[in-house]
Every structure is written in C-alpha cells, then in structure tokens.
Amino acid sequence: MKPHYLTSLFSPRSVAVIGASDTPGSVGQAVFANLLAGNFQGKLYPVNLNHKTVGGIAAVASVRQIEPDVELAVVTTPLRSLPAIMKDCGKKGVKAMLLAKEFSDSEQIEREIMAEAMSIASHYGIRVLGPNVLGLMRPVAGFNATNYTSKVKTGNLALVSQSSALCTAMLDWADSKGIGFSSVISVGTALDVEFGEILDYLVADTFTQGILLHVHHIHDARRFMSALRAAARTKPVVVIKSGRYESQEAGVLASSHLIDGNDVFDVALSRAGVLQVQTIAQLFTAAKMLAAKYRIAGRRLAIVTNGIGPGILAADSAWTYGVELAQLSAQTLSQLDDVLPRNWSRANPVDIIGDASPMRFRSGVKACLDDPGVDGVLVIFTPQAGTDHLTTAQLMVGLQRESSKPIFLSWLGDAKVSESRELFSKAKCAHFRAPEFAVEVFRNLAAYHDNQQLLLQTPGPLEGALHEPDVAAARAVIADVLAQGRAVLSERESKAVLASFGIPVNPTLLATTEDEAVALAAAIGYPVVLKIDSPDIMYKSDVSGVELNISNEATLRQAFASIWQRAQAVKPDARISGVSVQAMKKYRYAREVMVGVAHDSVFGPVIAFGAGGIAVEVLQDRALALPPLNAYLVRRMIARTRISKVLGPFRNLPEVDHDALHNVLLRVSEMVCELPEVRELEINPLLVDEHGVMVLDASIILHAVPAGRKRYQHMAIMPYPAHMVKQVCLKDETEVLIRPVRPEDADMQQAFVRNLSEESRYNRYLSSIKQLSQQVLVRFTQLDYDREMALAMVRELDGTEEMLAVARFITDPDMESCEFALEVGDSWQGRGIGYVLMDALFDAARMQGLKIMHGEVLAANKGMLKLMQKLGFEVTVHPEDRALTLVSKVL
Template sequence: MNPHYLTPLFSPRSVAVIGASDTPASIGQAVFANLLAGNFQGKLYPVNLKHKVVGGMTAYASVRQIDAPLDLAVVATPIRALPAIMKDCGRHGVKTMLLAKDFSDSIPLEREILNESLAIARQYGIRVLGPVVLGMMRPVAGLIASSYTSKVRPGNLALVTQSSALCAAMLDWADSKSIGFSSVVPLGEALDVDFGEVLDYLVADSFTQGILLHVHHIHDARRFMSALRAAGRVKPVVVIKSGRFEESGDGLTPLAHRLDSGEVFDAALARAGVLNVSTIAQLFTAAKVLAANYRVQGPRLAIVVNGIGPGVLAADSATRMGVELPRLAEPTLALLDDVLPRNWSHGNPVDIIGDASPMRYRTAVKACLDDPNVDGVLVIFTPQAGTDHLTTAQLMIGLQREATKPLFLSWLGDAKVSESRELFSKAKCAHFRAPEYAIEVFQSLAAYHRNQQLLLQTPGPLEGKREAPDLVGARALIHAALSEGRSVLAEREAKQVLAAFNIPVNPSELAKTADEAASLAERMGYPVVLKVDSPDILYKSDVGGVELNIGNEIALREAYHAIVTRARRARPEALIEGVTVQPMKKRRFARELVVGVAHDDTFGPVMSFGAGGIAADLLHDQTLALPPLNGFLADAMIDGTRIGKTLAGFKHLPPADRDALKDVLLRVSEMVCELPEIREIDINPLLSDGDGVIALDARLVIAPAPPRAKRYGHMAIMPYPSDKVRDAVLRDGTPVQIRPVRPEDAEMQQAFVANLSEESRYNRYMSSIKQLSQIMLVRFTQLDYDREMAMSMVHDGENGEEQLAIARYITDPDNESCEFALVVADAWQGRGIGPMLMNVLFDAARDQGLKLMHGEVLAGNKAMLKLMHKLGFSVNVHPEDRSLTVVSKPLTGAAGGE
C-alpha cells in the first residue's frame, strides 16, 4: 500500500522553518530550538529574510534558495507574508505546511489574507495544518515543531486536540505520570487538515497504539463519525468532550426540549466504538489500559477480598458506577464451600476471611476467573496478621499470565505493601491504590466492549424481509403539507405516515360536523375518542381539546361542541378543521411507551425510546441512539430503560410482544433515513402488551430538506447501502449477486485472498502475502460507506457463499475523486465479471457525488489494460516508471462497457 498522503507532515525527511529566529521569546526561535533539541534526523533549513545564520546554521532568505526537496514548511511569520510564502512553497514543491501561529482572532483584513493563502495552497496541492499556536509534535521521530517549552516523552499514544491551551495542560499532566506520545496534534481551526485525515494517518501509524481525542465542536458530523468509526475499528480511541452543556434543545415536541447535547454526543461516540470519558485523568488511564490490550467481554465483576468491610465499600462503588456484581455459578459456590473457611461470605463479594494465605487467595481468584458468570475479577488485599502480601502478589501475577479474563489488583495500605506494588509495576499488571479506581477502569472497559459491539452494526435503511413501506404515499403527504407552508402534520396525517411504514396506529378520521362525527362513531363502534383537529395546536389536551371514552351519540354531540368551543376560546387565532374520531382502545396490561425523533444541530436525527404518557416528562426514563438501527441496536435501546425491564413480565403484568416493539423502532429508523424532511416525531403513548403495539397519538414536525449531493446526507451515520444490492447473471449463465461488503464477510474475504495466485496477490497488495492481517481484514470488511465502498460479487457454491471478485474505491481528501481497486478470482476471469462489477462501482461513486475515479494497474497486465480501455478510462504510461500504467475516468457521464 502507498504511504499515506500526510506522511510528509508527520514523518518528513526535510523541514524548512520559515521565520526561524534567534530573537528570544519569539515563536520562530522556540520552534527552531525545539527542532534542534529534539534530535530530528532529517534535513533542517532555517529561512529568515534578514539573517544569514540562525542557530549556528546557514539561513536562507526564501525556500526558493534551498536546492533540495522539502516535505514540510513550518511557518512562524506574520500573516501578511503568508500569500507570498505559500506561492514560493508551491513552486518549490513543498508537500505540507504547518502554520505555527494563531490567526484565529485576526481582524477582517488578516482573515482575508489567510483565506487567500489557503486558496493558493489548494492550487499547488499543499496540505495545511493549523493555524495553531502550539505547533505540532512527533516525539517518536524527534520532530518537535512547536513552541511548547517543557519535555514531551516519546510513547505509543497519540493526542489530537482542538485546544492548544488544553493540550499544553495535558502534556504537563502526562509528563508528571511518565506518559509518552507518538504524536501531538493541536488542530486549531482545522481550516484544511481536520480530524478525519489525522485519524486516518494515526490508524495506519505503527508507532501509535492508542488515540486520545479532545473535541469541543464538530464542523461536519458525517466526516467526523466516518473517521472516528474507521479509527475505532482498528485501535482504541478515548475521547474527552468540552462544552457538553453549551447547547439546549430547540423544537416543538417534548423530546426536542429534553434533548441534551452531551447525551447526543455520548450516543454518537457509542456508535463509533470509542470510549467517552469526562476527566483528563480518566483519559490517560483508560488509554494506557486499552493500549496495554486489557479487554473485558461484559459488565460482570467478581470481588475477592480478605475483609468484608473493604468488600462492601467496593460493592457500593460498583453499584454506583453501574457495574454488575453477578451471582456466582453453583459449581463455583460449591468449590468455594469446600476450600474456604465456613464463615466466608457465600456470595459476591467473596470474603475469604482476614487471615487468608496466598494459596487461599489463588484458589478463590482462580475459581472466580473460571466462572462463566464473571467477566473480570477485582482482588483486594488488606495486610493483616498471618497474611503474606508479597507471595500473594507473586501468585496473582502468575495467575494473570494464564488467565483469559483480566485481573485488577488493589493492595491497600502504603509502606507495608510497597514492595508488592513495585512488583506489579514491573510485571505491568493493572494495580490501583484504591478499589474505586479499579472499578472505574473496569466500567470503562465494559463500556468500550459494548461500544465495539455497537460499532459492528451496519444496518440498512430497509433492513431485513419486513414488508416494504409506501414511500410514495408518505412523501406525497409530507410534500403536500410543505407546499401549504405547514411545518406540523395533523394527527391523522401523522398516523397516515406511520401507517405507510407499517406501524400499527389507532385510526383517526376527520369530522367537520357533529353529524359526521356521529356517523363515524357508529361505524367504528362505541366507545370513541374525540380530539380537536388543528394544524396550529400541537397538543390538544392543553386547550381542552380531548374527550375520552364517549359511549353514545348524545354524549358525542355534546363533547363535539364542547371541544370546538374550548379550543376556539383558548386559541382564537388557530384554524379549527373539525374534530377527529378514533376508537377508544382499552388494553388492561399495556405499558405506555414513547418513541421519538428530534433533530440535533450537529448529528442530525436522534431517536429516543422510554416511558410514555405523563411519565415521559416526570421520570426522564429514555435512551438515545443515532439511526439507522438494526435488531441489536433496538434491543440496546429497550434494555437501557427502566420501563424496558417490565416488558418480560412484571408482577401482575404478563409479557409484552418485544418483537413488535422492536419492529416499531426499526420502522421509525427507516422513516428518518428515507424522509429527510422529518425533523421531529413524537409517538406518545405507544401501547405495548402481549397482543402487540399500537400508536394512540402521533406528531410529526417537518421542514424542507436542503439539497444534498449524497444520499442519506442528512444523517451522521451512513446506512448499509442496500439499494446497491442486485442480482445478475454471468455470460456462462451463472447466477450471482453484487452487494456491498458486510463485516460478516471477513472469513469469505480471507478465503478469497488465499485462493488468488501469487501474481494476483502481488498486483493487488504489492506484496507476497498469503493472507490478510487482522487489521487489514477489519479495514477491508468493516466499512464506512460514506468514504469507502467495496462491491463484492458472490454466488452460492457447494460450500456456501463464495466471493468471485471485489471492487472498491476510497475517496480522496478533495471528496470529489476516488482511487479504485479491482480483483477477480483467477478461476473466474474471462466471464465478463470485471466490467459488470466496475459499472456498479461507478454508479455508487456517482451517487456519492464523486467526479473522477483513478488508480494504477500493472502495464504488463494486458487483460486489465483492455478492460480499462473498454470501461472508458484514459490510460497513460507513467513517465517515471514504465512498469506502471495510470488510469482515470470521469464519472459525470454514463458508465461504459457491458
């Protein structure tokens, strides 16, 4: 694979410091001195217009005078010189630039100069990081292009932050804890190089084992989530957010008013498979533990302690942090009964009594590690008469090496157990001075495991084999309302949209007179419910516009006139269309639920599930998730609420139909995927019992959808592009399916690579690999369909589904072009697979708004060259190396080839 295009920024072979100076306290002096002191191994060139020598090195008046290629230019000059510097760098062929001064508070004239400079950079293809006052650091390469004055240790963690001030504080804190970094990247305004591109580089960086991210604001949620999900698949990412409570909900429905920007951000990070923390200490602790490859497979913790007091305190902390203390399995309890004193606690925490010997500790801990109900074990040691802290510590170290589950060790005390702590540090065991810290780390690891599971979910907007919705009818209702200038659908219209997506609703029909209401009630059957119908009244009960349980015609006529009178008195300016009539549903054991959608300014549509009715506002029992959903994600939403725990049956309540409820969540997810005009949904109450679900009331808030180049551009997470799945037949009559790659294709992808010839593998991967590494396999099968597409051609063979070919593209930083790759299994070549698959790939790229596809194929591969010509690519021999042929194709016209 070719080096990442940001390699000249992070691993330059030559650096020019423009504005390098000997003037004390200047940025140019600080940056150049740090580069000299950092033992940078590449070529270093000071550039100073007035001085011929800087720092004892020959200085150049301009980069034009440097007779050598330059990878990186660090600019520490006043902004007025920037356009000329940018032109000089562009003509010299400089690849990347770091603006090591802060121009974020510039006056309008200087802002205009900065924008002009960035335009010049784009003209010459220069990538620009900053402007940022702290500069950038790559300690593992000795590249300290920064004005930071304290020590930064090399290490395996990368730090990416939007704040230079916070970055400096983090670096100072990390140095006091002996934590080192592979890279330190303050992004500043991120006018060019942004979060996504930096994360892309760090994912492929062998020096980086974990990524720390500080986020304050997000410019483009889709690109942010795309990059974060790509990084989270390969390496542990820990995020801290500042400004969590700066925004407040704004909308018409209760969910919109309750929406907390911090909770929305948490939901987004959960879908990205990363860990969200709230303090700097947690940030570094979690990153160190994750980078050391500590993992748990669930939230269940066993505690082993030689004293019930510390055990109860630890259990209280676990409960407070949401860590589950499971009941031990019966075989484990029987074993412990045999080997422990009779007065042991007989439960979790496992109190093995104060005089516990090292072997008693080992036996109890080993039993808990082997218990199927346990995901991790916290061992607490208190120095008491008859105990041996050092031998116990040695046994725990040996036990950790043979265990598949993590051990967390907490030796209480100070001087008496200091030798054990030193032993733990040398053995790189997870040890803590207080059990609370260990439990906090375990909780973080459990959250990380859960988020990694959420990351693997790639639901489609119309996933599964459920009955397809009436998209045409739903869109017609919404567009009709928008054409009338309305932003709120009437209840009966909202229910029609829900019904179009096969969500069970209590039908509502409009009656403009009392006579019409009586006729409708007679047809529906008494008792009925009457509600005022007005596009200007969102909540009818607020104006006395609802009457329940009407049992006869006389009561109905009285209620009709009373509702209209009260509504007109309360809202004289409102348009009263009439009154809707609907059956009165009495379901004795039904739970009142609410399913909603609100619009977040950053992440777009956000779904909510929780307790409905009046409890919705009182209890705040809700979970949030970013659509699209699948069954796993819908289950997670339900299980995250207190009301969800009653669905399986609770006291006198029989079980509810959970599958029917999940289907509603999935259908609402489909609605917000396919109907970008929807801003808010409030289905409340949604009744759920053993007979299924039914929406008694619903509200939809809509707005015109802005034009977007990409399908599903209104969403932060791109759904699985199920619209790209198609069936086809090869020239020889073999039926095949062409579809986007899914995470579960990993095993099939590995078999495909293994069955390629050595020549085909080398042509595709530029190496003689026989199988893909785990990291490569994850990157090739767990896709973010916004930035990358892989189309696989499969057919049902004798041993199940078999991959015949795969074509993929990856978008370039300009978001207008992409690089492609195509591989056809050797045994299936010559059957028209290449053109068929590439044409599907062309369509996918065009749908994403891409304009150019390019790549490289071996010049000696005549079949590939013939195919490229046939598909409409321009083909030219590369001037530097005639063994390669560069191919490109504009994507504005129709795809060529058959």
C-alpha cells in the same frame, strides 16, 4: 501501499520555519529551538526577513530562495503576512503548512485575511493545520514543531486535541506518569485539516497503538463519525469531551424536548465504538489499559480479598459505577469450599480470610477466573500476619499470563508492598493503589466492549422489514404539505405517513361540522374521541383540544362545540381544519410508551424511546440512538429505560408483545433513513400490550431538503446500502449476487485471499502474504459506506456463500475521486466477472457523486491491463516506477 497523502504534514523530510527567530520568548524562537533540540533527522531551513542566520544556521528571506524541495512550512509570523507567504509556498511547491499563530474569527479584518490565505492554499493544493494550534510533535521521529517547553517521552499513544491549553495540561500530566507519545497533534480552529483526516493518518501509522482524542465541538458530523468509526475498528480510541457546562449555559442543545445535545454526543461516541471518559486521569489510564490489550467481554466482576472491609467498599464502588457483581456458580462455590477455610464468605466479594497464603489466593482467584459467569477478577491484598505479599504477587502475574480474562490487582499499603508494585509494573499487570480505581477501569473496559459491539452493527435502511414500506405514499403526503407552505402535519397526515411504513395507527377521520362528526361516530361506533385538527397547534393539550370517552350523540355535539371554541379562544390566529373523530380504544393491560425523532444540530436525526403520556417531560425517562437501527440496537435502546422494567410480566400485567414494539422502532428508523424531510416526530402515546401496539396520537414536523443532496446525506451514520444488492447471471449461466461487503464476511474474505495464487496475491498486495492480517481484514470488511465501498460477487454453494471476486474503492480527500482495487479468484478469471463487477462499482461511485476513478496495476499483470482498457480507463506508465502502470477513468 503508497504513503498517506498527509505524510508531508506529519512526517516531513524537509521543514521551513517562516519567522524563525533568536528573540527569546517569541513563537518563532520556541518552535525553531524545539526542532533543533529534538534531533530532527530531516532538512531544516530558517526563514527570516531581517536576519541572515538563526540559531547558527543560514537563513533566507523567502521560502522560494530555498533550493531543495520543502514539504512542510511552519508559519510563526503575524497574520497580515500570511497571504503573501502562502503564495510563496505555493509557487515553491510546499505541500503542507502549520499555522502556529493565533487568529480571532471575531475580527472582520482577520477573517478577511485568513479567507484570502486559505483560498490561495486551496489553489495550490497546500494542506493547512491550524490556526490557533500548539503545534505538532512526532516524538518517535524527533520532530517537535511546537512552542511547548518541556520534553515529551516517546510512546505508542497519539494525542489529538482541539485545545492548545488542554493539550499542554495533558502533556504535563502524562510526563509525571511516565506516559509517552507517538504523535501530539493540536487541531486548533481546523480551517482545513480536521479530525477525520488526522484519524485516517493515525490508523495507518504503525507507531500508534492507541488514540487519545479531546473534542470540544464538531463541524462535520458525517466526516467525524466516519473517521472515528474507521479508527476504532483497528485501534482503541479514548475520547474526552469538553464544553458540557458551556453548552448547558448557552443553550446549545437540540430544539426538541426529546433530546439533549450532550446526550446525543455520548450516544454518537458509543456508536462509534470508542470509549468516552470524563477526566484526564481516566483518559490516560483507559488508554494504557486498552493499548496493553486488556479486554473484557461483560460487566460481571468478582472480588477476591483477604479483608472483608476493603472487599465491601469495592463492592460499593461497583454499585456506584454500575458494575455488576458476578453471581458465582454452584460449581465455583463447591471448588472454593474445598480450598478455603470454613468461615470464608461464600459470596462475592470472596473473603478468603486475613491470613491467606499465596496458594490460597491463587486457588481462590483461579476458581473465579474459570467461572463462565465472571468477566474479570479484582484481587485486593491487605498485609496481615501470615501473609506474603511478594510471593502472592508473583503467583498473580503467572496467573494473568495463563488467563484471557483480566485480573485487577490492588495491594493496599505503601512501603510494605512497594516491591510487589514494582513487579506488577515490570510485568505490565493492571495494578492500582485503591480498589475503587480498579473498579472504575473495569467499568470503562466494559463500556468499551459494549461500544465495540455497537460499532459492528451495520443495519440497512430497511433492516428486517416485514413488508416493503410504501415510501412513495409517504413522500406524496410530505410533498403536499410542503407545497402548501406548511411544516407541521396534522394528526391525520402524520398517521398516514406512519401507516405507509406499516406502523399500526388508530384511524382518524375529519369532521368539519357537528353533523359530520355524529355520522362518523355512528359509523365507527361509540365510545369515540374528539381532537382539534389544526396545522398551527402542535400540542393539543395547549388548547385543551381533546375530549375522551364520548358515549352518545348529545355529548358529542357538546364536546365538538367546546373543543372548537377553546382552540379559537387560546389561539385565535390558528387555522382549524376541523375536529378528528377516532374510536376510543381500551386496552386493559396496555403500557404507554413514547417513540420520537428529533434533529440534533450536529448529528442530525436522533431516535428517542421512553415512558409515554405526560411522563415524557416529567420523568425524562428516555433513551437515544442514532439511526439506522437493527434488532440488536433496538433491544439495547429499550433496556436503557426505566419503563422497560414493566414491559415484562409485572404484578397482574402480562408481558407485552416485544416483537411488535421492536417493529415500530425499526419502522421509525426506516422513515428517518428514507424521509430526510422529517425533522421531528412524536408518537405519544404508543400503547403496547400482549396483543401488539397501537398509535393513538402522532405529530410530525418537516423541513425542506435542498435539491441534489446525496442519498442519506442527512444522517451521521451511513446505512448499509441495500439498494446496491443485485442478482446477476454470468455468461456461463452461473447465478451470482453482487452486494456490499458486511463485517460478517471476514471469514469469507480471508478464505478468498488464501485461495488466490501467489502471483495474484503479489499483484494485488505487492507482497508475498499468505493471508490478511487481522487489522487489514477488519479494514476490508468493516466499512464506512460513505467514503469507501467494497462489492463482493458471491454464489451460494451448499447453503454457504463463496466469494468469487471483490472490487472496492476508497475516496480521496477531495471527495470527488477515488482509488480502486479489483480481485478475481484464480478459478473464475476469464469469465467476464471483472467486467461485470467493475461496472457495478462504477454505479456505486456515481451514486456517491464521485467523478474520477484511478489506481495502479503491475505492468506484468497483462490481463488486468487489458480489462482496464476494455472498461475505458486511460492507461499510462508510472512516471517514477516503470513496474507500475497508472489507470484512470472519468465516471
């Protein structure tokens, strides 16, 4: 595998420090001294206009005077010199640059200088980290290009921070706890290299086992989510978000009353499969636990203690943190009856009585671990007469090695139990001085498990559709409204869009006169509802524009006139199309809910669900989710609301039709995917009862979409590209399916690789592997379809799918070219499969807006080279390795 394209930045073999200095207190002195003191094994060159030596090393006036190649330039000089330095570095062939100086985008002159410098960098292909950065550290390589003055320990965690000040605080805190790092990366203003590319590098970094991320704000949500999800698939990622209070004060929130910008960020992180924490202490504790492979499969905690007081306090903490106390099974209770004193608690917390022996502790904990209804056990030891803290600790260490479920250990006290704590540390067991800390960590691990399940969800834009939506009809309504210069759809138009996606609506007919309204009501049948119809009135309640339960013609005529007059009085400039007439539906057991869509300035469309009617704004009972949705995501979304508790059997109310409700949310998700013009949608109320659902009122707000945008570009998460699925008949009449790979294809992909010949595996992976590692398997099957694609050719055999071949591409940083790979099963070679599959891959790449496809082929693989030539690839010998051949094609 080729080195990552940012290797010159993060693991350089030669570094020039421009502005290196001996002046105490200067940034140039601090950075250069740190590089010298860190025992950096690469070449180090000081660049200084006024001094011939710096730190006892010969200096040059310009980077162009350095004879050997320079991979990284660290710039510590004033901003005004940056364009000239950038030009020198470009001519020298420098590949990456770290801007250690501060830059203010509030000053016009500084913005102009920086824009000029970045333009030069782009021209020469120089990748730039910064400005406004603390710097960059790779403790595992002795590389420290920062002005941080304290020593940083080596470890397996990578720290990426948007704030230099917070980064130094985290490093100081970590040092006091003995925590080390593989990398420390300060992102700063991120005018070029940003979170996405940094995360990509860390995913491939073998020294990094966990990633800590501090985020203040996001520029490109799609790129951020794409990289974050890719990272979270292979390594634990823990995120701390700053700026929540600042966002509230500044009003940096979404425009709709349905969503809050901070809540949307939380939902996005959950969907990315990462763990979000609130404090620096939680950040490092969670990271250590995840990097140590502690995992749980649920939220059910059992507490075993020899002191009921601490046990109850721990149970209180569980309630506070939303951790569920496990209900012990009858079998577990029976086992505990056999091994515990008669006066044990017979409940969770499990009080095994104060004089508990080490074996009593072991028996009690083991019984809880064996209970299928328990996901983890918290053991609280209190030193009392007859207890043995060290032997008990030794038994717990042994028990943890036997069990796949985590044990959280809290030995209360100080000097008396210090030896046990040392034992726990050496054995790398999860131990805490206070039980509430253990409960908090258990909660975080449970949240991480939930988020990892969310990460696995790859719904398509039309996931589970009961029927094909009439997208063309919906687009026609939208195009007509936009052509009229309007952004707000009337209720009739909104319901027409919903109906085209199969959502049940209460039909709405428009009357422009009293007589028309009377005729429509007679046709519909009394009682009816009248509503004002105006593109300028978003909420009818603002003008008292609704009259309910009209039962006769006289009342209807009076209501019609009143509605029109009130609307004109409150909003005299509003255009009034007329008054809509609807049947007055009565549902005896219906509940009112709301389904909505709002637009977040960072993450795009967000779907909301919650209590309907006036409760939307009063109770704020709603849950959010990023589209696209599937059944799992819909169920989880509904369960997070309070209104969900009354959707089942409740007093005299029968259970609602959950399938019908789920269907509405899935159809709204389809709308969001396929209609990027929909900026806001509110279905309120949506009535749901035991017979189904009905939309009583709906409103949609549009915004124009620029021409030429890629499909689904408006969304933070790319849906499964179902439009790329196609049936193909091979030359030998074999019926096959070409489709994008899904996460559930992992076993099929592994079987495919195992069945390849050793020569085929070597030609593909340049290694004699027998099968894919778990990490590589995850990367190959859990895809972000925006920047990578894998198309599998499969056939159905005895009810199961068999993979015949797979082709994939990964986009380059320029997002205009991509690197491809093709694998064809040995028994299927020579049947034209490679040609057919690569042609489908070309189509997929063109849909992504890519222009060039390139790759490498082993020169010994003559068959593959012939196929590439047949497909129109340009074939050239690798300039550095004659065993490889470069192939490229303009799409």
